Amino acid sequence: MGDQASNANPTGRVTVVRSLNMDLVARAPRLPKPGETLAGHAFAQVPGGKGGNQAVAAARLGAQVAMIGCIGDDSNGGILKAALEHEGIDCAALIVVDDASQNAIVIVAGSNAEVSPASIDAQDALIACADVIVCQLETPPQTVRAALAAGRRLQRTTILNPAPAATKLPVDWFPLIDYLIPNEIEAATLSGVPIATVDDARRAAEMLKAKGARNVIVTLGAQGVFALLDGAGGKHMPAPKSNAIDTAAAGDTFIGGFAAELARGAAVTDAIAFGQRAAAIAVTREGAQPFIPHRGEVAV
Incomplete structure (x- = not known):
């Protein structure tokens, strides 16, 4: 990982309406077959969640x-909050909820489910001072819509990463979204267009933009991204070459980098290219959140 001092003077404000999970990661030689018990060789608990x-x-x-958002009132919740604070992230709007009687998986899901529209309404000032609002679909749908609507009302830039992919997004969400950023599977699910090529991604993006999203950026893994931008038409941006060993946090790194650059005032295509370069570094490392690169490691 890079030197955190390289981020000592951040510019641009990003607010994330979040999900936080504690990832339980077991390493094994391969994925087990259905019904098979497979011996693993390593285990780790790692802060995660798309948000x-x-x-x-x-x-x-x-x-x-x-x-x-919300975290559980247990040891995992404390670890997750500490990890965010270590990165200099403002956690004043994290609400602690008591899920201590549940098992680890339910604790995380339960606290994410507690992020309510009222949580958003109570944070107008935090949203108003942000340049960019980032949402995913790991919190309740009504909360995501409330965050997008608040961003639109307060004239902030809104990003929706529709993951995990729903069968459809409500039609009234699309006009609230400045940047809809699905991967190829999510774009196919939302549009009904199977995606195997860049031309497929173009067709899916056109369908999603026609619903009202201002811009649609489809991430295509090793094929790069296809961006259908407001007033600029479609553009395929190939991925930088890298020796990928783990793609676990590639999409999240791209979105974080894109949002950070957009908040700094960068042009959209420059912000996309920056997010791509950051993701190209992330995939060369085995692991997710702890191995996301720092700004000083990414050519600007």
Whole structure:
């Protein structure tokens, strides 16, 4: 990982309406077959969740970051909060909820489910001072919509990463989204267009933009991204070459880097290219959140 001092003077503010999970990671020679018991060789508990990963990425890649959400009142919740604070992320809007009687998986899901529209309403000032608002679909749908609507009302730039992919997004969400950023699977699920090529991604993006999203950026893994931008048409941006060994946090790193650059005032295509360069570094490392690169490691 890079020197955190390289992020000592972040510019641009990003607020993430978040999900936080404690990832339980077992390493094994291969994925087990259905019904098979397979011996693993390593185990780790790692802070994660798409919201947490994207917030850490944005912070390491140059933004001032705040989070709105909930954590469990247990040891995992404490670890997750400490990890965010270590990155300089403002956690004042994190609400602690008591899930101590549940098992580890339910604790995380339960606290994410506690992020309510009222949580958003109570944070108007935090949203108003942000340049960019980032949402995913790991918190309740009504909360995501409330965050997007608040961003639109307060004239902030809104990003929705529709993961995990729903069958459809409500039609009234699309006009609230400045940047809809699905991967190829999510774009296919939302548009109904199977995606195997860049031309497929173009067709899916056109369908999603026609619903009202201002810009649609489809991430395509090793094929790069296809960006259908407001007033600029479609553009395929190939991925930088890298020796990928683990793609676990690639998408979250891209979104965090993109949001950080957008908040700094960069042009959209420059912000996309920066996010791609950051993701190209992330995939060369085995692991997710702890190995997201710092700004000083990414060529600007």
